[in-house]
Amino acid sequence: MTSPPRPDDAHPYLRAASAGIRHHTRTLALAEQAAEPRAVVDRTHLDVLHAHLTVLHQLLDHLTDAARPPHPAAGRHLATAYTRLWQAATAVHDAFHLLPTPHQGADGAECHPERLPEGPPVLTICQRHLASGHTIRRKTTPTDLKGPPHGHTTHHAA
Known part of the structure; x- marks a missing residue:
């Protein structure tokens, strides 16, 4: 058994x-x-963390779409988590650029992967972030992206 x-x-x-x-x-x-x-904490750590966040972002996107029709309230909470996860990925991306590369001082590099001293890898954090940004902008308003987290109003069924 x-x-x-x-x-x-x-x-x-x-x-x-x-x-x-x-x-x-x-x-x-x-x-x-x-x-x-x-x-x-170096750029490699933040790049890997950003990769995790963007994959989780994609997963939440799929879960939100699946939850909305049968469970609208749960879908709204997942949509809020989707937005907040994007904000976290944006903060990690910004922190990435504040850390020095092995070839520069502490000023950081702008988000231009083609100009990075180490050359553009196949998929840079900037390319990944831009691709995720296109997805969230199709489903989220600029106000939602900049706003604070919504209040938690979950009611548990007995």
């Missing part, structure tokens, strides 16, 4: 990505507790 599948077994890749992020977070916390020198 087999046990029923766990809910997270349906999404093994998402579970693996979450485990990787939890591991990285624990490693940083343990280093901090051991009074080791703080981990260096």
Whole structure:
């Protein structure tokens, strides 16, 4: 007799990505507790984090579209999370440009991947961010993108 599948077994890749992020977070916390020198935040860290955020953004987009017709209230909350995740990706993208490259000082580089000293990789953070930006601008108003989070008004069914 087999046990029923766990809910997270349906999404093994998402579970693996979450485990990787939890591991990285624990490693940083343990280093901090051991009074080791703080981990260096560099452009590579922020690029990888931005990649995670944009993939989560795509996932939320699909979940929001699927939830809206049968569950409009849940769809609205997921739409809010979609917008806030875009704001987080924008903040990480902005922070990326405030960090120096190995070839420059602390001034950062503008968002022109073709002019980066290391040359434009196949997919830069700027290209990824622009592609995600096109998607969110089709579904979200500029006011929503700049606004604060909406109040939480969830009512739980008994």
